[in-house]
Amino acid sequence: MIAEPDPASLFIVLRLYNTLSRRIEPFVPREAGRVGMYTCGPTVYRDVHLGNLRSYLLADWLRRALVAEGCAVTHVKNITDVGHMRQELLDRGEDKIVAAALAAGQTPQQIAARYTELFLRDETRLNILRANVFPRATEHVPDMVRLTERLLLRGNAYEVDGTVYFSVASFPAYGRLSGNVQGTLREGVRAELDPHKRAPADFALWKRAEPGRALSWPSPWGAGFPGWHIECSAMSTRYLGEHIDLHTGGVDNIFPHHEDEIAQSEAAFGSPFVRHWVHGAHLLADGVKMAKSSGNVTTLDDLLTLGYDPMAFRYLCLLTRYRARMNFTLGALRQAAEALDHLRQRIRCYAQLGGAGGDDIEPWRALFRQRLADDLDLPGALAVMQRALASGLAARNKIAFALECDAIFGLQLTEVAREHEALTAAERHAVTEHVALRSRRRFKGADAMRRLERVVVEDHPSGLVLARTERRLTGRTRRTVMSARAVPHARSHELSWSILVVSRDHAEDLERAVRSVLRVMPQFAEVVVLDNGSADDAAERLAHLVKRERRVRAVFADRALGEGAAREALRLNARGVNQLHLDPSVELSDDLFALLEPVLAEDGTGLAGPWGLVSDDLRSFTEATDREVDAVQGYCLAARSDTLARLGGFDPRYRFYRNLDLALSFAAREAGLRNISVGSGLVRRHAHRAWEALPDVERERRSRKNFDRFLKRFGDRRDLLVASV
Numbered sequence: 096m097i098a099e100p101d102p103a104s105l106f107i108v109l110r111l112y113n114t115l116s117r118r119i120e121p122f123v124p125r126e127a128g129r130v131g132m133y134t135c136g137p138t139v140y141r142d143v144h145l146g147n148l149r150s151y152l153l154a155d156w157l158r159r160a161l162v163a164e165g166c167a168v169t170h171v172k173n174i175t176d177v178g179h180m181r182q183e184l185l186d187r188g189e190d191k192i193v194a195a196a197l198a199a200g201q202t203p204q205q206i207a208a209r210y211t212e213l214f215l216r217d218e219t220r221l222n223i224l225r226a227n228v229f230p231r232a233t234e235h236v237p238d239m240v241r242l243t244e245r246l247l248l249r250g251n252a253y254e255v256d257g258t259v260y261f262s263v264a265s266f267p268a269y270g271r272l273s274g275n276v277q278g279t280l281r282e283g284v285r286a287e288l289d290p291h292k293r294a295p296a297d298f299a300l301w302k303r304a305e306p307g308r309a310l311s312w313p314s315p316w317g318a319g320f321p322g323w324h325i326e327c328s329a330m331s332t333r334y335l336g337e338h339i340d341l342h343t344g345g346v347d348n349i350f351p352h353h354e355d356e357i358a359q360s361e362a363a364f365g366s367p368f369v370r371h372w373v374h375g376a377h378l379l380a381d382g383v384k385m386a387k388s389s390g391n392v393t394t395l396d397d398l399l400t401l402g403y404d405p406m407a408f409r410y411l412c413l414l415t416r417y418r419a420r421m422n423f424t425l426g427a428l429r430q431a432a433e434a435l436d437h438l439r440q441r442i443r444c445y446a447q448l449g450g451a452g453g454d455d456i457e458p459w460r461a462l463f464r465q466r467l468a469d470d471l472d473l474p475g476a477l478a479v480m481q482r483a484l485a486s487g488l489a490a491r492n493k494i495a496f497a498l499e500c501d502a503i504f505g506l507q508l509t510e511v512a513r514e515h516e517a518l519t520a521a522e523r524h525a526v527t528e529h530v531a532l533r534s535r536r537r538f539k540g541a542d543a544m545r546r547l548e549r550v551v552v553e554d555h556p557s558g559l560v561l562a563r564t565e566r567r568l569t570g571r572t573r574r575t576v577m578s579a580r581a582v583p584h585a586r587s588h589e590l591s592w593s594i595l596v597v598s599r600d601h602a603e604d605l606e607r608a609v610r611s612v613l614r615v616m617p618q619f620a621e622v623v624v625l626d627n628g629s630a631d632d633a634a635e636r637l638a639h640l641v642k643r644e645r646r647v648r649a650v651f652a653d654r655a656l657g658e659g660a661a662r663e664a665l666r667l668n669a670r671g672v673n674q675l676h677l678d679p680s681v682e683l684s685d686d687l688f689a690l691l692e693p694v695l696a697e698d699g700t701g702l703a704g705p706w707g708l709v710s711d712d713l714r715s716f717t718e719a720t721d722r723e724v725d726a727v728q729g730y731c732l733a734a735r736s737d738t739l740a741r742l743g744g745f746d747p748r749y750r751f752y753r754n755l756d757l758a759l760s761f762a763a764r765e766a767g768l769r770n771i772s773v774g775s776g777l778v779r780r781h782a783h784r785a786w787e788a789l790p791d792v793e794r795e796r797r798s799r800k801n802f803d804r805f806l807k808r809f810g811d812r813r814d815l816l817v818a819s820v
C-alpha cells in the first residue's frame with residue numbers, strides 16, 4: 096500500500112510578492128497557523144476559459160503550499176452571478192450565449208446556475224480544491240446594502256437620485272495598490288461620463304434600477320442593484336471578518352476592482368483590509384490576454400475535444416512562474432501532456448517494479464521547500480522533483496517524495512501510483528491471461544490482450560507495468576518543435592538523397608507530392624516533411640503518412656516558421672549527400688534524380704533544378720530552362736549538402752518563400768558556381784495554394800520585402816549574371 100503523504104512533513108515559510116508593498120515578503124497571517132484567503136471568482140454568464148483557470152490554479156497552489164506549511168486555510172471564492180450588474184449587457188444582448196438563452200425563455204438566474212455548474216465542473220476536472228465557501232452575490236445583497244449605509248454614515252459616500260457613489264477624495268490612501276494616484280485617475284476612467292458624480296474617479300456602490308429591470312432589490316435609496324466591487328468587500332467580511340490574510344486574483348483585478356475593495360472596506364472598518372495581495376499574470380493567446388472580448392478564448396472543453404487530459408493544462412501552468420505572462424499554444428500543451436505522461440509512467444514503474452538505491456530524502460525536501468518558499472517557484476520545485484526521480488534514491492523513497500511534492504502540485508500522482516492496486520477482478524483476470532499467453536510464447540494473443548479495455552499492459556525488462564488507459568497518451572500526440580533551432584541536425588550524410596518539403600495545411604497536395612517522390616526515389620533516400628503549423632486534420636494526415644511510409648519522416652512545428660528558417664532547419668536535418676527542396680505544389684512524373692545526380696556531381700555546379708530564371712538587370716527575371724541560369728526556382732531546387740553548407744544555407748530573414756531562391760542562387764554565383772536548369776520534362780506544377788490564398792496586396796507586400804532584401808545584397812552585382820559573363 097502507498098500511504099497518503101503527510102503534508103506537515105513539508106514545512107516551509109512562504110515568501111511572496113505583495114502587490115501592495117511591491118516587494119517579496121514573508122507571508123505572515125495575523126493569527127499563527129490560520130489563514131483567511133479570498134479569491135475573486137468567475138462571472139457566471141459565460142464560459143470559464145483557460146485564462147480564468149490559470150488564476151484559480153494559482154490560488155489553489157498557494158492554498159496547498161499554506162496547508163503544507165501547517166496552516167488551516169479558509170478559502171472563499173465568490174461567484175458573481177447576475178446579481179449586481181451588467182443587466183445593461185444582458186439587455187443589449189451583447190453576449191450571444193446569454194441572448195440565446197434569454198430568447199429561449201431562460202431566466203438570468205437559470206443562466207447563472209448553469210454556468211456556475213460548468214465552472215465547478217471545470218475546477219474539479221483540474222483537481223482544484225473546493226473553496227470552503229462559494230458565496231453568490233445575489234444571496235448577499237442585504238450585506239452590500241448595510242455596507243453602503245455604513246459608508247454613507249461615515250461620510251465616504253453620497254447619494255444622487257437613487258444611486259450611491261463612493262467618494263474617492265474621502266479616502267486619501269486611494270491608489271496605493273495600483274499606483275493610480277488621484278491626479279491621473281481622470282484619464283483612466285474617461286469612459287464614464289456620469290453627470291451625477293462629484294469627481295470622475297468616484298464609483299458606484301449602489302445603482303438605481305432602470306424601469307423594467309428584471310433583477311433589482313429594495314434599498315433605502317429605492318429599487319436598485321449593487322456595484323461590482325462592493326460585492327467582494329461585503330462577502331469577504333461576512334465569511335472572513337474585517338481582515339483578510341491573503342487576497343488573490345488576476346492582474347486585471349488590481350485596478351479598479353481591488354483598489355475599490357480596499358477603499359470600501361478600509362473606509363468602513365477603519366483597519367487594514369488585506370495583508371498580502373497576490374496577483375497572477377495573464378494567460379495569453381496569440382500574444383494578447385485571453386478574453387472573450389478578444390475572441391481568443393480556449394476552454395477546458397475544447398481541450399477535451401482535442402483529446403487532452405485536463406491535467407496536462409495543470410502541468411503546463413506549473414512550467415511558468417505565476418508572475419510571468421504565459422502564451423498558450425497547443426504545441427506547448429502537447430509537450431506538457433507528453434511530459435506528464437512520462438512522469439506518470441515513471442511513477443508507475445517505481446510503484447510496480449521497485450528498484451534499488453539508497454540515500455536520504457531530506458536533502459531533496461530542503462531543495463523543494465526552498466523553491467516554493469521563493470515566491471512560489473513552481474517550475475523550480477517541479478525540476479527538483481524530476482531530479483530526485485532521476486537520482487540514486489531508492490524507488491520507495493522516490494515515490495514517497497514525489498507524492499509529498501504532489502500534495503502541492505495536485506497532479507493526482509497518488510492515484511497513478513495506486514493504479515495497479517485498483518484493478519477490478521475482471522481486469523486482474525485479463526492481465527493474468529495476458530501473462531500466461533506470453534509465457535507460452537503466444538505473442539499474437541498476448542499482443543491482442545495488451546490493450547485491455549481500461550488497462551494498458553506494458554512489458555519492461557524487469558516486469559509488467561499496468562496503466563489506466565485514460566491516463567496514458569495515445570499515438571495521437573506528436574512531438575513538435577517551437578523553433579527552427581529545435582530541429583535536430585544530421586550527424587552524417589549516409590544517404591544519397593534527402594527530399595525536403597515544407598508543408599502547411601492542404602494535406603492532399605502534400606500527399607500528391609510525396610507519393611510522386613516515393614515512386615521514383617532512389618533506394619538510399621529519405622523524405623523529410625516539416626509541417627509548418629498545420630491545422631490539426633492536415634497534421635494528423637501527415638502523422639498517418641509517416642506511420643505508413645518508412646522512408647518519410649516529419650517534423651511538426653508548433654506554429655508557422657518563416658520559409659527561410661524552415662528550409663534551413665530541413666537543410667541541417669537532412670541525411671542525404673544531395674538535397675532536393677520541393678514545394679507541395681510540384682509532382683514528379685519520372686526519375687528526376689537520375690537527371691540531377693550527374694549535374695550535381697560535376698565540379699563547379701551550385702544549384703540545379705527544372706525551372707530556372709535569367710535576368711539582365713537584376714530587376715526583372717524571366718523563366719528559362721535547359722541551360723545555365725542565374726537562379727534556380729525554389730519550387731524544385733537541388734544541391735549537394737556540402738555546397739549548401741558552403742553557401743551558408745537559407746537566409747532565415749526571408750519569412751516568405753518568394754525570392755528566397757534568388758538569394759541562395761546568387762550566393763552560389765558569388766561563390767563562382769554555376770546554376771543549371773535541367774529541363775522541366777519530368778515535373779508538373781500544380782496550383783500553389785499558399786500563393787493563391789493570399790490577397791493581392793499581401794502577395795505584393797511580402798514579395799517586395801524579400802526582393803528589397805535581395806537587392807540590398809546583390810542589386811549592383813550585374814557581374815554575377817550569366818549574360819554578362
Ligand code: AMP
Binds near residue numbers: 136148149344346
Ligand atoms: P472575470 O470572470 O473576467 O471576472 O475573471 C475571473 C478571474 O480570472 C479574475 O481573477 C481575472 O483576473 C482572471 N482572468 C481573466 N482573464 C485572465 C487571463 N487571460 N489570464 C489569467 N487570468 C485571467
Ligand code: ZN
Binds near residue numbers: 134135136352
Ligand atoms: Zn473581487
